[in-house]
Amino acid sequence: xxxxxxxxxxxxxxxxxxxxxxxxxxxxxxxxxxxxxxxxxxxxxxxxxxxxxxxxxxxxxxxxxxxxxxxxxxxxxxxxxxxxxxxxxxxxxxxxxxxxxxxxxxxxxxxxxxxxxxxxxxxxxxxxxxxxxxxxxxxxxxxxxxxxxxxxxxxxxxxxxxxxxxxxxxxxxxxxxxxxxxxxxxxxxxxxxxxxxxxxxxxxxxxxxxxxxxxxx
Amino acid sequence: xxxxxxxxxxxxxxxxxxxxxxxxxxxxxxxxxxxxxxxxxxxxxxxxxxxxxxxxxxxxxxxxxxxxxxxxxxxxxxxxxxxxxxxxxxxxxxxxxxxxxxxxxxxxxxxxxxxxxxx
Numbered sequence: 001x002x003x004x005x006x007x008x009x010x011x012x013x014x015x016x017x018x019x020x021x022x023x024x025x026x027x028x029x030x031x032x033x034x035x036x037x038x039x040x041x042x043x044x045x046x047x048x049x050x051x052x053x054x055x056x057x058x059x060x061x062x063x064x065x066x067x068x069x070x071x072x073x074x075x076x077x078x079x080x081x082x083x084x085x086x087x088x089x090x091x092x093x094x095x096x097x098x099x100x101x102x103x104x105x106x107x108x109x110x111x112x113x114x115x116x117x118x119x120x121x122x123x124x125x126x127x128x129x130x131x132x133x134x135x136x137x138x139x140x141x142x143x144x145x146x147x148x149x150x151x152x153x154x155x156x157x158x159x160x161x162x163x164x165x166x167x168x169x170x171x172x173x174x175x176x177x178x179x180x181x182x183x184x185x186x187x188x189x190x191x192x193x194x195x196x197x198x199x200x201x202x203x204x205x206x207x208x209x210x211x212x213x214x215x216x217x
Numbered sequence: 218x219x220x221x222x223x224x225x226x227x228x229x230x231x232x233x234x235x236x237x238x239x240x241x242x243x244x245x246x247x248x249x250x251x252x253x254x255x256x257x258x259x260x261x262x263x264x265x266x267x268x269x270x271x272x273x274x275x276x277x278x279x280x281x282x283x284x285x286x287x288x289x290x291x292x293x294x295x296x297x298x299x300x301x302x303x304x305x306x307x308x309x310x311x312x313x314x315x316x317x318x319x320x321x322x323x324x325x326x327x328x329x330x331x332x333x334x335x336x
Contacts, residue, residue: 044232066244167240
């Protein structure tokens, strides 16, 4: 066995060990992913038991949906793909949004003319306060659809705790699925590298045999 | 993190889709095209395959989650997909537990140790 062949063997062994490690991690993550999904279903079933048989179904999905989770992908030079989860918080409705919309009706007179103040001897009048009140922006009355709504609202306002638990489980599943996807990609890349390394080893072995034959001749 | 991230798509039974939508992955785009497919008894294999292929062709999808028993129905289409993005993840369903020996990726990885590779 020549030095180049020995190097190739060492490299092959290192790659193989890395491949085995990746497979082991993938199996662990897979197990965790599957148990979290099962946990989510179990919580969902418990919620359905308390809410009613026909609750928490596809019929209740929102008519508008905006994702609260996105995944950032990138491909490294060696062909390995990376996945990173980005989560945005659902848009919270404020009290002003829920309450009756004020469409510009005057609630309190803010204009005091100098004459009125002088004539009535109004003590609390401050000219600057009036102008500031005018500049103060009114709460927006524009009706915007609450697209980034928490999906749990589709199933009711006062949902059981078990449905929230199901949501937490599935959020964790989403995070974990990005890790599993990255690991799957890593496993396939390492496999390709291993196959390439095996071919190189075989080539160097064949060359070594040919050289040996020439020397014996 | 620069740019807008991609979506996670689901093809699964009702409970799987509901769970993942609860997790916040759901989107209905401007054309009201969803990034999920609820597979029911009446759903045809052709429809599943068409949806899977449409998800593969969409540039805004990064991961496709699919119940393993549904993946079995369109195994040929899944095996044809060799790119790393979008990644295809097979997940269990309520009636069908996850079987690693059926998983496309693990079968490919297992192929590493076949007699062919050692020749």
